[in-house]
Amino acid sequence: MASLAKPQILLVLSDREATLWERTLNQHGYEAISVTSGDAALQRLEEGKIDLIMLDIARPDLDSFELCKSIKMNERFQKIPVIMLTGEMKKKDRIKSIRVGAEDLLLKDENEEIMERLKMLIAVKVRIDRLQESLRNIVLLSTFAGELLSRFDTWYFEFEENIDAIVQRLIRKNVDMLDQPSLVLVGIFESSVQWRWYQYEYLFHELIKIPLQQELDLIKPLPEDLPVKVVIFNEVDSPKPKIFYDLQSLKTVNIHVKNGVCYLSKEICLFALNYGRNVYPHDAAVLENMAVNARFLRSLACQIKETENAFAYTVHALARAAEANDEDTGNHIVRVGEFSAILAERLLLGRKFVEQIRLQAVLHDVGKVYIAPAILRKREKLSAEEWLEVRKHPVYGANIIGDHPRLRVGYNIALNHHERWDGTGYPRGLRGESIPIEARIVNLADQYDALRMARGHKPAYSHEEAYEVLTKGDGRTLPGHFDPQVLTAFREVAALFAETYEKWR
Ligand SMILES: [Fe+2]
Ligand SMILES: [Fe+2]
Structure with missing residues (x-):
């Protein structure tokens, strides 16, 4: 049987x-x-x-x-x-x-x-x-790969979360599910760190994940020349593979190992143990496919992250180059990015947008590269003509950034970060929601940071002083300049602004 x-x-x-x-x-x-x-x-x-x-x-x-x-x-x-x-x-x-x-x-x-x-x-x-079980597994596999892909998020790809999802699919939830393992052991190899092992099991209808300690190092994952190995065994087999005896001897896994499929690779090991029946090659195929999908997504995520990092590096380099003309503003651009991300998060604008604004807000003053250093570094009051020149930097910035879709948020910020909610800003005097949200956010973030910094013409304000100016106004700056929702968000997360300023000082 x-x-x-x-x-x-x-x-x-x-x-x-x-x-x-x-x-x-x-x-x-x-x-x-x-x-x-x-x-x-x-x-x-x-x-x-x-x-x-x-x-x-x-x-x-x-x-x-x-x-x-x-x-x-x-x-x-x-x-x-x-x-x-x-x-x-x-x-x-x-x-x-x-x-x-x-x-x-x-x-x-x-x-x-x-x-x-x-x-x-x-x-x-x-x-x-x-046969029906095989068919069910094939269906499960094909939908699982699709599910993994649909949840695939480059920025937040967590290999371990994906492994959890795999185990959840694989493991037996109740005693009737004879075609599934009742215990899963997972080993994950993190670069330059050791193998981390976890034991998964359903206890009282809940999937329990327990980190394991040293004992699993008994199973030396793989010899150098073997990229992947899949082993299946049943208690009735003779002879049994070495891994069976290795597993039997584990003290942490307090269970009698009867059968199992073991998938071993250099980055992940998946051991599906104690199916309610003997295991067959198709069980191995199911496990292998799941592991391969997860490894593929991890490798894809790594590659995309590398590209994103190169993109971020270029954006920062461009912003830094534009700063060369201005007086030393230290980490101003980084802080504006961080403040903007905090506000965007508070306004529930989505993880992707939060990351976009964090990065692309650094480009807000990129247009200043066209403004004469003598004007930017001038300690005295600017003449009307000089002001007119400074007020062109949003348009210059937008022209530098251009219309590439990847930099759309940066473009909107550069062009509109001096617009005001009440329509008194520049360069176009836009009003209310006709100003893109990313620019409404950066407008406040930029002003908070400008108030905190000592500049040639003004001393540094404390957090409390800057908070007062933005929320109550000081004659020059008025609360009506800001999107009321952005201002409310600022009030709610002001403490985080203070912390972030200190962090990036
Ligand atoms: Fe600006
Ligand atoms: Fe700025």
Whole structure:
């Protein structure tokens, strides 16, 4: 038998016969379950795990043909074989049994024949179940890869979270799921660190993940020349692979290892252990595919992250180059990025946007590269003409950044970060929501930081002083300049501004 569990046979017989058959079936390694009515039979079928049904056609209180018909018309039960028993073989009953879909009609005193027929029908059912399980696994695999991809997020790709998702799919949630392992061990290799091992198990309907300590290092993952290895074993196999004995000897895994599939690679090891039945190569294929998907996504995430890092580096380099003309503003651009990210997060604008604004806000003054250093560094009051020149930097900045979609947020910021909610800003005097949200955010972030910094023409303000100016105004700066929602968000996260300023001082 493929399954480690006993096949279950549902008996709908007379009391005397039920007792006899219960004994016989138990002797042959089957589990017999007797019920006394058609309704009870259907109810027991609902509970699942019946491998064969024996029905007596001669019971006066039960229309066995009718019961067989309703079983065979039910999609969930129709694959369960039905043997009908009769005391006297009549042609009309034989035809009727065929019509209602029974697998056979046998004489009830032909025990040997019944047993042989029963064994054969159960063997066929096990093969059908196995095929269906394979099909289910194939479907599971194909949807799983799709699911992983749909949740794929370059910036927040967490290999461990993906492994958790794999294990959740793989592991047995309750005792009926014989086709799944009841225990999964996962080893993850982090660069320059050691292997980290976890044990996963369902306890009281909850997936428990326990970090394991040194013992699992017993299993040296792989020799240098072997990229991937998949091992399957069953307790009945002889000889068993070394890994079986390694696992048996583990003290942390307080469990008797019976069977399993082990996937070993240089970055991840997945051990699916103690399936409710023997394991087969298709179990190995399922596990291998899941591991390969996760490794593929990790490698893709690493590559995309490298590209993103190069992009971020270039953006910073451009912003720094533009600062060369200005007086030393230290980490001003970085802080403006951080403040903007804090506000965007508070305004629930989404993780992707938060990262975009964090990076691209550094470009807000990139247009100043076109403004004469003498004007930017001037300590005295600027003349009207000089002011006119300074006020061109948003347009210059937008021209430098251009219309590449990857820099759309930076473009909007550069062009609009001096616009004001009440329409008194520049260069276009936009008002309210016609100013892009990223610019409304950077406008406040930029002004907070400018107030905190000492510049040629002004001293540094404390956090409290800057907070007062932005929230209450000081004659030059007015609360009406800011998007009320952005200002509210600022009030709520002001403490974080103070912390961040100190961090990037
Ligand atoms: Fe500016
Ligand atoms: Fe600035």
